Amino acid sequence: MHLRLALMSLLVAQPMTGFDIKRQFDDSVGYFWHAPHTQIYPELRKLEAEGLIEGEEVARGARGRKTRYHITESGREQLRAWLNTVEEPRRDRDPFKLRAANFELAAPESAYAQLRAHERHYSREATLYEGVRENLLARRVPLLQARLQITPPEEHEAIIAFRAYAYSGLIRRARGEVEWAREGLQLLERLNPGLTESQEASAAAVGADEHVG
Amino acid sequence: MHLRLALMSLLVAQPMTGFDIKRQFDDSVGYFWHAPHTQIYPELRKLEAEGLIEGEEVARGARGRKTRYHITESGREQLRAWLNTVEEPRRDRDPFKLRAANFELAAPESAYAQLRAHERHYSREATLYEGVRENLLARRVPLLQARLQITPPEEHEAIIAFRAYAYSGLIRRARGEVEWAREGLQLLERLNPGLTESQEASAAAVGADEHVG
DNA sequence: CGAGCCATGTAAACAGTTACATGATTCT
DNA sequence: AGAATCATGTAACTGTTTACATGGCTCG
Numbered sequence: 001m002h003l004r005l006a007l008m009s010l011l012v013a014q015p016m017t018g019f020d021i022k023r024q025f026d027d028s029v030g031y032f033w034h035a036p037h038t039q040i041y042p043e044l045r046k047l048e049a050e051g052l053i054e055g056e057e058v059a060r061g062a063r064g065r066k067t068r069y070h071i072t073e074s075g076r077e078q079l080r081a082w083l084n085t086v087e088e089p090r091r092d093r094d095p096f097k098l099r100a101a102n103f104e105l106a107a108p109e110s111a112y113a114q115l116r117a118h119e120r121h122y123s124r125e126a127t128l129y130e131g132v133r134e135n136l137l138a139r140r141v142p143l144l145q146a147r148l149q150i151t152p153p154e155e156h157e158a159i160i161a162f163r164a165y166a167y168s169g170l171i172r173r174a175r176g177e178v179e180w181a182r183e184g185l186q187l188l189e190r191l192n193p194g195l196t197e198s199q200e201a202s203a204a205a206v207g208a209d210e211h212v213g
Numbered sequence: 214m215h216l217r218l219a220l221m222s223l224l225v226a227q228p229m230t231g232f233d234i235k236r237q238f239d240d241s242v243g244y245f246w247h248a249p250h251t252q253i254y255p256e257l258r259k260l261e262a263e264g265l266i267e268g269e270e271v272a273r274g275a276r277g278r279k280t281r282y283h284i285t286e287s288g289r290e291q292l293r294a295w296l297n298t299v300e301e302p303r304r305d306r307d308p309f310k311l312r313a314a315n316f317e318l319a320a321p322e323s324a325y326a327q328l329r330a331h332e333r334h335y336s337r338e339a340t341l342y343e344g345v346r347e348n349l350l351a352r353r354v355p356l357l358q359a360r361l362q363i364t365p366p367e368e369h370e371a372i373i374a375f376r377a378y379a380y381s382g383l384i385r386r387a388r389g390e391v392e393w394a395r396e397g398l399q400l401l402e403r404l405n406p407g408l409t410e411s412q413e414a415s416a417a418a419v420g421a422d423e424h425v426g
Numbered sequence: 427c428g429a430g431c432c433a434t435g436t437a438a439a440c441a442g443t444t445a446c447a448t449g450a451t452t453c454t
Numbered sequence: 455a456g457a458a459t460c461a462t463g464t465a466a467c468t469g470t471t472t473a474c475a476t477g478g479c480t481c482g
Contacts, residue, residue, distance in 0.1 A: 002308045003469080009315045019433050032311035034304060039470065041434060064478050066433060083312060083319040086327050089334045091247060094383065095215045098245035099296060101379035102222045104371040106296040114299050121302045158317040158404050165400055166314035169393045170307065176389045180382045187378055191371050216441080232461050252442065254462060277450050279461060 001082070003043055006033035008071060008079045011053055013147035015070035018044055028132045028141065031125075031170055044069055052078050100184065108192045112185065112199045119181035126174035133167040136160060214295070216256055219246035221284060221292045224266055226360035228283035231257055241345045241354065244338075244383055257282055265291050313397065321405045325398065325412045332394035339387035346380040349373060 010021055018041045025034040035043075044067075047053045052075035055067040071079070096118060103111045135141050137160065139148070144163065148156050189196040223234055231254045238247040248256075257280075260266045265288035268280040284292070309331060316324045348354050350373065352361070357376065361369050402409040 002306070002311065005308075005315075006311055009311070012315075012318070017433075022433090030304070032314055033306050033308070035469095036471070037434075038436085038472085060432080061479050064433080079315075080318050083315055084323040086323070086330055087308075087312075089309070089331065091243070092386075093215070093246050094386075095218075095246070095300075096302070097379045097382045098215065098219055098222070099300075100382065101245055101376050102218075102225075102292075102296055103375045103378075104368060105225070105293050110297040110299070117299055118302065155317060161400055161404065162316045163314050165316075165397055166310045168396065169310045169313065169390075172389045172393055173305075173307075173386065176385045177382075180385055183381065184378055187374055191374065230461075235461090248441095249443070250462075251444085251464085273460080274451050277461080 002033055003035055003039065004047065005079070005082055006035070007040070007043060007047065008052065008075060008082075010143070011069060011071040012076065012079060013143050014150075015068050017058075017066045017068050019066070024143065028143075031129060031132070032166065047075070051075070108188060108195050109199060112188055112195060115181045115184045115188065116199075116203070119178050119185070122174040122177035122181070126171055126178065129167050129170045129174060133164050133171065136163050136167065215246055216248055216252065217260065218292070218295055219248070220253070220256060220260065221265065221288060221295075223356070224282060224284040225289065225292060226356050227363075228281045230271075230279045230281050232279070237356065241356075244342060244345070245379065260288070264288070321401060321408050322412060325401055325408060328394045328397045328401065329412075329416070332391050332398070335387040335390035335394070339384055339391065342380050342384045342387060346377050346384065349376050349380065 006025075007021060010016060010024055016024075018037060021040055021044075022037045024030065025040075044053065044055070048055050048069065051072060053069045053071050055069045058066050058068050060066050096114075099106075099114070100111075106114075132141070136144060139145060139160070144160070147159060151159065185196065219238075220234060223229060223237055229237075231250060234253055234257075235250045237243065238253075257266065257268070261268050261282065264285060266282045266284050268282045271279050271281050273279050309327075312319075312327070313324075319327075345354070349357060352358060352373070357373070360372060364372065398409065
């Protein structure tokens, strides 16, 4: 259901090909949900079979062909219906915290490296999300612009606000992970005095290498 | 790999049957990872086939039989190896934020109900995790006690600290979701003045009904 | 004309969910 | 004797990942 929701929520803004959607998934929208093209194309065909979207063959150069899908009235209704149903929340799984819970079995240097990677990863994510959020609020996002163009102005504020709100959630999450990772690094240092310094030294060495290479 | 890690991290504390593991998954450990019994039993057989764990048939009453698994030396090594490898983080998916990003298509009353449910869910989770964390720190958790008993005392602190640390992460996450949901309720009220009051009134009515029934 | 992007596909494998099924044990 | 819990299983289905494959278009 989630994949369908993601696909339809894109097509509600403007008609797209499977490839366009793939790019969106690699991009901003993909921060909420994403899928490889091997999952996208079959799902689009299913949605079409159910009459929720419709594809039209479009020429591309001389012999090239592509299928552009647009949402149908029935699809729009279905999307609204999905968004109105209350899904009972499923229990989360957290592979990294599962690991962290057992870090006494890992080498301190490895735990250090893993927490560092976690910190870096979510730190980057947070920055990324913040950028997208800024762009949304400034109406600089093409997909948002397309959506606004086909929508009466009095609804614009809500559309932007909900998008930005969802990104706030991602940002909050990412920032939390960064803080948690830093807590973990402190814990490691407490349990292994001197570890942090030596690791930072070797990390700096690696950084220097990278800079040279 | 995650399921295996979860299974082995349980068996490192003490021998267990598939059923015992199922119960742990319904319980504290399940907050990091969980699986239904239909996934547990086959995976245990695979782990045994690979020599990472060993099962012994145990009598249960007169005719009853059950298989208790314990970790092997090779399994312990493998577990350590897994915990020492740095996994590159996979992109998260967040079905609820995907929804929230499109809430302009939902009825405000439904969006309200969904955010409320989200708030309640994570609020409960946070309380739950905090309880477990307290119990860990006070060494009141049987599985932890078992683990400590087979481990030299100088390692006890680290074991407890990492478990508690992982729970801190879950707690932080849950608290963040609660705050985010509350932000969302405020946003809804801003976009639909009066909504919150009327919804709270009907929620109170439902609550009263429940109390009566 | 070749590299890189556009565009789409099949198939196998792996992971997770849901439905259905069976039988023994323990407690009331 | 019946209910609740212990204990384990098969099978079908859905979702996700990974590997492999193909061909056209665009630009330098």
